[in-house]
Amino acid sequence: MADHSADDAPEYDIARIQQKWQAVWDELQPFSTSDPDDTRPRKYVLDMFPYPSGDLHMGHAEAYALGDVIARYWRQRGYNVLHPIGWDSFGLPAENAAIKRGVDPLAWTYENIAQQKKSMKLYAASFDWDRVLHTSDPKYYKWNQWLFLKMYEKGLAYRKASWVNWCPFDQTVLANEQVVDGRCERCDNIVEKKKLTQWYFKITDYADRLLDDLEQLEGHWPSKVLSMQRNWIGRSTGADVEFEIEGREDKVPVFTTRPDTLFGATFMVVAPDSELAAELVDGSTPDVQAAFAEYLKAVQKETEIDRQDASREKTGVFLDRYAVNPVNGERLPIWAADYVLADYGHGAIMAVPAHDQRDLDFARKFGLPVRVVVDPTAAADPSIETDAGDDPVASDATVLDPVATGEALVGDGRMINSGPLDGLSKRDAIARMIELLEEAGTGRAAKTYRLRDWLISRQRFWGTPIPIIHGANGELIPMTEDQLPLTLPPSEGLDLSPKGTSPLGGATDWVSVENPLDGTPARRDPDTMDTFVDSSWYYLRFLNPNDDTQAFDPAEAEKWGPVDQYIGGVTHAILHLLYARFITKVLFDMGYITFTEPFTALLNQGMVLMDGSAMSKSRGNLVRLSDQLDEHGVDAVRLTMAFAGPPEDDIDWADVAPHASAKFLARAWRLANDVTSEPGIDFSTGDVALRRVTHRLLADAPGLIEGFKFNVAVARIMELVNATRKAIDSGVGPADAAVREATETVSLALSLFAPYTAEEMWEQLGHQPTVASALWRTADPALLVEESVTCVVQVDGKVRDRLTVSPDIAAAELERLALDTGGAKRAIGERQIVNVIVRAPKIVSIATKG
């Protein structure tokens, strides 16, 4: 038995090993991708870049551990792997820290970046340090401005006045995506509505493509993210119907998903905060105008949270105006009610109370007429085809009276009271009504989306200035590319505190300019861009981060793009990913790139929790990464992250055992110390049993890594370590060639998870550094075949006997052997055999009866 007492055996000193190899990596640069003559096939592996709000935390540690496994894996498989890192370094936290502590946001940001970079190096993340970028660097945000100007040129960047989300604490507008449950995503304060003129990107022009292209990502992105994106875009199909309004010149379009129920429309509702409502009220009586003004005031006082309370009563005011139903000429009273939204569809609806729950609630409250046009009891008629799932309702007079039941009839049935549609099913009636509307020129098939345009202006300092000059008469003058970058003025002397207008407005020298067209006084746009603009295309900037002549090199994009594997948290499932997909499509349309999706594959890691909940200082369950690294070593923390479970699952730090990972690594490392054979020994002379374990790992690890089953891969390495330990201590001994082969394989496999330990082992085994640039080995198929396998003999589903047979045994032979076993004979007894299923060589299943 080998002697492992502390006195005479070397100790696994992870602190020393870490220090040693960091220096070696700095010198050898095994992760550089700068050689233009590299002929290896390429992989682009990208971790979501961090926001520098402090030092790295446990969440970063998990993400970077997993991303690194993938990057190192592909390198080991012979690929030229681009694995860059940068910082998403514009944004609110820098500014808030500046306000709170009176520091310069720039200094604060770059101090944090320096600290994070140091931690990443310690953490052994295999980044290409030559490609670092910071979005707060004018070298970077110049190209944000370029992108803005290109979008402006194409009509994809525009200004409009609209009711926007306003965070009263951060004193800035927010995108819809940044409002969660009616609260500001960042500070959790209740969001208010304000009418402001702001810059928008026209993402709605791309709604169909953003939705339809998700199909390409199926199987490569988590299905959860795909469904979140689908929900967010929220396409619904139906028809636009044009209604005439008495006393108004132009017709009013209304979107509906149920054009089949047009004959059941009994009133119309417009959004109180829409222009249409204001205009209709203008043409109404003074009484109506007063009532409406009061109602509008009440509506505008409501927060998003009030509005989303589904249980609240319907409210509204009658406008004393009338629309005309285009299919039957009926007069429909027009109401304003806040259950109709100004910015969805056309801000007006046709109300069909019999077949829409909201309309029914409203009609019941205000005593408006209800007319049933779909008879759900009639679907039993065999000549009527109903949609699957919409089962006919039992024939019962009461269901046909929604006013009495309070339940709208939303299911399928047979059309009644609907003139030319009578007798049709819902589906057929929808199609027929669209035809009729199109023939009459009063409507057409239409689609509407939940997705809104992307509001990109922010009234904040620490962001990309918008490269637009406002002339004295309100004209917009875009800067020209040669004038970029438009850099931020120094923060010194500026009031950064939230006050509802951009701090840049106070930088008089900066904001006041001459109108480039006529020399009259003009002002720069004082707002800055949403930082999601920065991150929407950064993956392209990594291809040539220091190029001053272009945002990115289309030739490099052709070489490397799109990203083969993107890794990051599910927190960005909608926002960032949707914007990046959008900008990618825009750049494709402009001809800069040849692909339409930025991220071919996506891995979402879970969160790191403590005692079942997210870590936070206020909760007092914060685990500090630096403490963990000090206590257990980098490798043990990384290994723990990979081993804890499937990567997309949350890790509860209370459930995992980094000390056990450290113990395992020491055990693996000790193997390398124990090996006594020389490098280059002929492995084929080694012990076959141990070689089998080694080669099974060689064969299986690639599939496990590519399937993101890192935890299983680690378990398999542990298995090999255990088998090797046993071979050394109580088997063939430390000099056997198979022991060296196994230990070298452990080092190679561990190099993905525990790079320091793996390097140390590799060197101890007599190899040149680095194991990080060594290649994975091919399994010998001969060693993957077992000499004999156990075949199970089942009778009526129960295991009755076992056979030890050759793996290539013939089915007929196996059947004969199985039927002859004592266990099978006993179980069959007098019963009659009805079927024998043979799955050679693993199982024989006998079915009997009697």
Next chain:
RNA sequence: GCCCCCAUAGCCCAACUGGCAGAGGCAGACGACUUAAAAUCGUCCAAGUCAGGGUUCGAAUCCCUGUGGGGGCACCA
């Protein structure tokens, strides 16, 4: 309200996608080494797969129903 995931030893998790429920780890028990402890090495322990039904020669795996947990969307016409 609509849609989507998940449930396996005390705990974290595997199981070739229908073929003997266990790879690995934690915790636990015992032993070796030690004056002792730690470290190390070794041995052992444990569920019949949330519940009920169905398909099948055979179900953790496929299909229904329910329970429990997690997530997304929601007055979106």
